[in-house]
Amino acid sequence: MRRAGLGEVDSIGHLLHEFNREFGEPAPPPSALADRLRRLLDVGDTVVLLAGDGPDGVAVLRFRLSIWSPGLECSLAELYVAPRRRGLGIGRALMDAALREATGRGADTMDIGVDEPDTVARHLYERLGFSNRVGGPDGPVMYVYEREL
Amino acid sequence: MRRAGLGEVDSIGHLLHEFNREFGEPAPPPSALADRLRRLLDVGDTVVLLAGDGPDGVAVLRFRLSIWSPGLECSLAELYVAPRRRGLGIGRALMDAALREATGRGADTMDIGVDEPDTVARHLYERLGFSNRVGGPDGPVMYVYEREL
Numbered sequence: 544m545r546r547a548g549l550g551e552v553d554s555i556g557h558l559l560h561e562f563n564r565e566f567g568e569p570a571p572p573p574s575a576l577a578d579r580l581r582r583l584l585d586v587g588d589t590v591v592l593l594a595g596d597g598p599d600g601v602a603v604l605r606f607r608l609s610i611w612s613p614g615l616e617c618s619l620a621e622l623y624v625a626p627r628r629r630g631l632g633i634g635r636a637l638m639d640a641a642l643r644e645a646t647g648r649g650a651d652t653m654d655i656g657v658d659e660p661d662t663v664a665r666h667l668y669e670r671l672g673f674s675n676r677v678g679g680p681d682g683p684v685m686y687v688y689e690r691e692l
Numbered sequence: 693m694r695r696a697g698l699g700e701v702d703s704i705g706h707l708l709h710e711f712n713r714e715f716g717e718p719a720p721p722p723s724a725l726a727d728r729l730r731r732l733l734d735v736g737d738t739v740v741l742l743a744g745d746g747p748d749g750v751a752v753l754r755f756r757l758s759i760w761s762p763g764l765e766c767s768l769a770e771l772y773v774a775p776r777r778r779g780l781g782i783g784r785a786l787m788d789a790a791l792r793e794a795t796g797r798g799a800d801t802m803d804i805g806v807d808e809p810d811t812v813a814r815h816l817y818e819r820l821g822f823s824n825r826v827g828g829p830d831g832p833v834m835y836v837y838e839r840e841l
Contacts, residue, residue: 559759567827571760583757607754608732610708610769611720617841620759646841653841656803659832668837675835678716683808686824687834688817692766692795692802 544640547591549584551598552577555591558601562623589620590648592640594633600624602637606648614651622655622664634667642671656687693789696740698733700747701726704740707750711772738769739797741789743782749773751786755797763800771804771813783816791820805836 547555556577563570571579583589588607594600603621619641624633645653655673657665665675676682696704705726712719732738737756743749752770768790773782794802804822806814814824825831 563760569760576759579757579759579762583759586757588756603759605756607737607756608728608735610725610728610732610752611712611718613728642841651841652838654805654836654838657835657837658826659835665835665837671839673837673839675837677807685836685838686806686808686814687803687836688806688814688822688824689801689803689834690820690822692791692800 544592544594544636546644547584547593547601549581551591551593552580552584554593554598555580555601555603558598558623558625559603559621561625562601562621565626590644592637592644594624594637595628597625597628599628600633600637602641604641604644606645606650609652612651614649615645617645617648617650617653619653619655634664638667638671693741693743693785695793696733696742696750698730700740700742701729701733703742703747704729704750704752707747707772707774708752708770710774711750711770714775739793741786741793743773743786744777746774746777748777749782749786751790753790753793755794755799758801761800763798764794766794766797766799766802768802768804783813787816787820 556573559576560570560573588605590604592602601621601623605618605620606615609616622634622637655668675684677685705722708725709719709722737754739753741751750772754767754769755764758765771783771786804817824833826834
């Protein structure tokens with residue numbers, strides 16, 4: 544488990560490309576993703592965590608100033624483990640590292656957008672104390688709405 | 693409808709404080725919110741739109757580089773209209789201005805987190821082309837998961 548440096552953007556681009564291909568979503572070419580990751584790491588609002596030699600898994604964290612709390616808000620933008628390396632606890636290890644990284648950088652909240660059928664990820668997040676409900680376990684759910692511009 | 697300047701952070705802090713009080717969520721004092729808004733406007737990743745003289749309504753937009761598309765991603769972080777000024781189309785006017793602002797700044801997506809019971813806001817977003825479903829109107833929903841750190 545390590546923080547990715549600028550020298551690893553090609554690996555990150557490849558993993559994120561495979562991620563979107565697996566889920567049938569538009570996937571820019573790995574080189575375009577690598578270029579964008581280079582900018583994000585350079586701007587400094589993004590931390591990428593990599594697991595294993597493949598690398599076998601990736602977590603992308605974005606940070607910004609919060610409106611409602613004194614610290615930063617952290618968004619887990621991506622979490623992906625390569626298919627051949629699943630079931631080994633890599634996702635959990637990435638999440639543990641992500642929570643440590645966020646706390647260490649002064650974030651006081653973390654948010655994640657998750658599709659309803661992605662039950663493996665949802666259970667992982669729930670085991671780690673995340674909730675998609677407002678004000679407690681019986682509260683109403685929170686949705687992500689989005690559109691292209 | 694106007695873009696708020698640094699001289700209006702006290703008004704914004706007041707509106708956002710009332711927003712969270714109305715929905716029973718933790719509400720930092722208006723002065724603390726004003727201080728945070730001053731920082732956000734100064735950093736430049738945030739645009740605040742104000743409606744009316746009260747001001748009567750506020751929209752807060754956050755911008756950052758996108759991973760999946762060449763432009764910026766825009767989050768509508770807050771949208772609030774004072775209770776005495778509802779039903780007059782101010783929310784819609786704020787959203788129209790928010791979409792113009794986001795497009796003008798080079799955003800190619802906008803996302804919003806919305807609680808399930810907030811049906812007035814949800815209908816407004818849906819009328820404007822936002823969806824909480826993946827891949828079309830019959831697709832699965834997208835949730836926001838979050839936790840404090």
